Amino acid sequence: MSEGKNSAPVATGETPLLQVRDLEVTFKTVDGYVSAVRGVSFDLFQGENLAIVGESGSGKSTTATAILDLLASNGRVSGGSALFNGKDLTKLSRKEMEYIRGREIGYVPQDPMSNLNPVWNIGFQVKETIEANSDLRGKAAKDRVVEVLKEAGLSDAGSRLRQYPNQFSGGMRQRVLIGIGMSARPKLLVADEPTSALDVTVQRRILDHLASLTSEYGTSVMFITHDLGLAAERAEKLVVMYKGQVVEYGDSKEILADPQHPYTQRLVAAAPSLASRRIQGAVEGKNVDLTVGDAKVLARDNAADSAVATEPPLISVSNVTKIYEISQGGFKKTQFKAVDDVSFDIAKGSTMAIVGESGSGKSTIAKLFLKLEDISSGTMTFDGHDVGKWPRKKLLAFRRRVQPVFQDPYGTLDPMRSIGTSIAEPLVTHGIDTKAGRRKTVLQLLDQVSLPAAMANRYPGELSGGQRQRVAIARALALKPEVLVLDEAVSALDVLVQAQVLNLLADLQSELDLTYLFITHDLGVVRMVADNVTVMRQGQVVEAATTDEVFENPKEQYTRDLLEAIPGGRFEFGKSA
Numbered sequence: 001m002s003e004g005k006n007s008a009p010v011a012t013g014e015t016p017l018l019q020v021r022d023l024e025v026t027f028k029t030v031d032g033y034v035s036a037v038r039g040v041s042f043d044l045f046q047g048e049n050l051a052i053v054g055e056s057g058s059g060k061s062t063t064a065t066a067i068l069d070l071l072a073s074n075g076r077v078s079g080g081s082a083l084f085n086g087k088d089l090t091k092l093s094r095k096e097m098e099y100i101r102g103r104e105i106g107y108v109p110q111d112p113m114s115n116l117n118p119v120w121n122i123g124f125q126v127k128e129t130i131e132a133n134s135d136l137r138g139k140a141a142k143d144r145v146v147e148v149l150k151e152a153g154l155s156d157a158g159s160r161l162r163q164y165p166n167q168f169s170g171g172m173r174q175r176v177l178i179g180i181g182m183s184a185r186p187k188l189l190v191a192d193e194p195t196s197a198l199d200v201t202v203q204r205r206i207l208d209h210l211a212s213l214t215s216e217y218g219t220s221v222m223f224i225t226h227d228l229g230l231a232a233e234r235a236e237k238l239v240v241m242y243k244g245q246v247v248e249y250g251d252s253k254e255i256l257a258d259p260q261h262p263y264t265q266r267l268v269a270a271a272p273s274l275a276s277r278r279i280q281g282a283v284e285g286k287n288v289d290l291t292v293g294d295a296k297v298l299a300r301d302n303a304a305d306s307a308v309a310t311e312p313p314l315i316s317v318s319n320v321t322k323i324y325e326i327s328q329g330g331f332k333k334t335q336f337k338a339v340d341d342v343s344f345d346i347a348k349g350s351t352m353a354i355v356g357e358s359g360s361g362k363s364t365i366a367k368l369f370l371k372l373e374d375i376s377s378g379t380m381t382f383d384g385h386d387v388g389k390w391p392r393k394k395l396l397a398f399r400r401r402v403q404p405v406f407q408d409p410y411g412t413l414d415p416m417r418s419i420g421t422s423i424a425e426p427l428v429t430h431g432i433d434t435k436a437g438r439r440k441t442v443l444q445l446l447d448q449v450s451l452p453a454a455m456a457n458r459y460p461g462e463l464s465g466g467q468r469q470r471v472a473i474a475r476a477l478a479l480k481p482e483v484l485v486l487d488e489a490v491s492a493l494d495v496l497v498q499a500q501v502l503n504l505l506a507d508l509q510s511e512l513d514l515t516y517l518f519i520t521h522d523l524g525v526v527r528m529v530a531d532n533v534t535v536m537r538q539g540q541v542v543e544a545a546t547t548d549e550v551f552e553n554p555k556e557q558y559t560r561d562l563l564e565a566i567p568g569g570r571f572e573f574g575k576s577a
Helices: 060-067 094-103 122-132 138-151 170-182 200-217 228-234 252-257 262-270 302-309 362-369 392-401 419-429 435-448 453-457 465-477 495-512 523-529 547-552 557-564
Strands: 018-029 032-044 049-053 075-084 105-108 188-192 220-225 237-242 245-251 287-292 295-300 315-327 333-346 351-355 377-382 402-405 483-487 515-519 532-537 540-546
Touching (some): 018 060, 032 075, 138 170, 333 540, 351 362, 351 523, 402 465
Parallel strands (some): 049 220, 105 188, 188 220, 483 515
Antiparallel strands (some): 237 245
């Protein structure tokens, strides 16, 4: 049997390290049994990397947790097998599985902050894992802890053992989880979204380091990811899942360059890359609507651009500095300059993206403009008014005109309040309209973000990530603002949901003439949404220009490094060689 893009695995002389055949996973719910994974089959050979991709609910994480025997209590493997080194993992006892898991199969979970105990120091947590998966104890175990953290890329590991997770950056916490996963030098490492919330340069360093570790020990890696660029660059084999089934399976570059299944074609069409083009909703007389895949790509009318260029900027940031005083213990304090002499302008109706690594100052700029922090020096003007000197009694009026959309909509929506109540909250706060009038506005806003009216009576826990983000946008639009500040607003979304939200933002911008300040670490997304880009590093602007100029002719080495670090950034999705 030969291997095709959506066929069963091919039979060869070599025995796979992991051989999954016709895997079925069922969950017991109040409405009966639900089949979450149906007939999944694939092979993973020693030293090979395989990526499983698909949107939320496709079954990719459930497949991995079924193999690892980490399903929720209401889930069970109801059919098929998962042979690892000749042993069927689905038939092992709990004790046998606990021995294999950690020693022979490592696991890197998705969210390091949720998977590292905040009340235990890093050294204790790594030592606990080492002692559970080896015979090392005492000084030998402690020495191995330092070795593991050094292998994970923490050069000053010895001095960090007594530090806690909150004292580590996101990238450092992710390295700790990788170190824990690789501590027993397993034959297989399952990495669930290992870099989804990290900046591109940190992603590159972590993926490179993971590659060197797995190459040194001959470890196979199974990536669970929604990042098609990562799959193209780091995995030899690709499994595409949709509604619990495998729809394509084979060579990753072949599938992503020439997808056969309609679902894979949709994924590929929505994937942001350096080859992406600006998307925006069409406005008659201003934009020309073109179509590429699922995205509406626009060429702006030159005459309209010239007219916009003569208008004063809606937002002007001039020589802004933000200094924090950090306590060093006792009465001793030191100053930290988070934003250092930053300047840029944003024209009405346009999108400015601010990009840079963690700690670059991009989110601090957003906080300063939103009046969540005070400016140390310099000026920020909005529609000719100095934001820094905006009287507190007029702050409510400012809030009506400028609204934020944050990264985690679940964290910003009250789980105990209905969607309709959450969307209406700004209207209640500002004393706008009657109860009946607010109800009508909520329904109009839901329609505006393409959600059904029935959604008003549901709660955040009943919605998908993409739906919650749409609700967050609807709430931000309730006061009919002129500016939206979007801080990592799409970074945690699957590629298809991300494309839907980006197209929605583009349509709303054209319809309502909104101005966007877009804070993000995802340069592929920047290519799709921004008119202008400001690149920040260590609190300073290192480059600022139009999006085309920055992406096609970057002036600074730091900008070139950011662009080069995008996983699969140069890969041409959907274009076979």
